[in-house]
Amino acid sequence: MKDTAVQRNCPTCGTAEATPIAAYSPGDWQLATCAGCGLTYLRNPPAYEALEEDFAWEKTYEKKKERGPGSTPLSPVVRRLRGALFGHRDKTESFRRWFRDGHVLDIGCGTGDRIKPPMTPYGIELSNALHAQADATMRAAGGYCQHGAGAEAIWNFDERQFDGIVMFSYLEHEVDVMGVLKGAHRALKDSGAVFVRVPNYGSLNRRIIGPKWCGFRYPDHVNYFTLRTLTDTARRAGFTTQLINRVSRPIDDNISVLLRKAAA
Numbered sequence: 001m002k003d004t005a006v007q008r009n010c011p012t013c014g015t016a017e018a019t020p021i022a023a024y025s026p027g028d029w030q031l032a033t034c035a036g037c038g039l040t041y042l043r044n045p046p047a048y049e050a051l052e053e054d055f056a057w058e059k060t061y062e063k064k065k066e067r068g069p070g071s072t073p074l075s076p077v078v079r080r081l082r083g084a085l086f087g088h089r090d091k092t093e094s095f096r097r098w099f100r101d102g103h104v105l106d107i108g109c110g111t112g113d114r115i116k117p118p119m120t121p122y123g124i125e126l127s128n129a130l131h132a133q134a135d136a137t138m139r140a141a142g143g144y145c146q147h148g149a150g151a152e153a154i155w156n157f158d159e160r161q162f163d164g165i166v167m168f169s170y171l172e173h174e175v176d177v178m179g180v181l182k183g184a185h186r187a188l189k190d191s192g193a194v195f196v197r198v199p200n201y202g203s204l205n206r207r208i209i210g211p212k213w214c215g216f217r218y219p220d221h222v223n224y225f226t227l228r229t230l231t232d233t234a235r236r237a238g239f240t241t242q243l244i245n246r247v248s249r250p251i252d253d254n255i256s257v258l259l260r261k262a263a264a
């Protein structure tokens with residue numbers, strides 16, 4: 001594992017100095033908080049090549065599924081509050097409205113069925129197996145899926161090609177955060193929007209549960225955003241941030257936002 005790991009500076013601001021968090025750094029993994037901007041991130045993530053096969057996300061996901069629903073540690077108080085606040089998980093109606101039934105790119109698209117007609121689906125997927133499946137699905141609906149890492153493949157699309165870009169449980173995996181966000185800024189129409197959903201490192205649940213919080217996944221999750229650090233990161237790439245799950249966010253294990261191009 002150490003052979004493929006790379007040491008990195010803060011993916012948001014480039015600062016090298018960071019405060020290690022021993023309680024959240026199991027084994028050889030090094031979680032730390034940036035001294036410059038306050039982002040918490042994994043200092044020694046695996047290289048992309050290792051993720052294509054060895055740490056492919058779908059495998060981790062399958063393992064998680066095998067443990068079954070309800071296996072995620074959750075404090076009873078938070079569970080009750082969340083049940084009262086959360087609606088359905090399917091975002092299709094929201095995507096159709098925000099992206100006006102246009103051309104929509106799903107980065108880290110998995111099996112490729114998140115963007116449904118009448119939207120035209122495009123994707124980027126790193127996992128070999130998932131890419132093949134997604135590309136077939138998307139071509140049948142008028143789009144296609146690129147194989148590769150999000151921060152690299154996004155530059156292959158045209159400028160201002162998309163009405164919407166979706167980063168659903170993706171940005172916490174991406175080593176090159178600024179690369180993909182700047183690429184998204186370029187590939188997005190001026191009237192478009194980017195939907196981002198990431199684990200909420202600032203959640204009440206994480207503070208209560210600590211190291212066993214469901215948002216910790218080593219080494220799959222390499223960035224741990226709060227609303228503040230996510231907003232700051234997006235601003236550096238030229239975006240303004242609108243919080244979607246405003247009411248539930250403090251106790252939500254995820255943050256959902258819409259990014260729009262900031263006025264030049």
Ligand SMILES: [Zn+2]
Pocket residue numbers: 010011012013014015034035036037038039
């Ligand atoms: Zn930083």
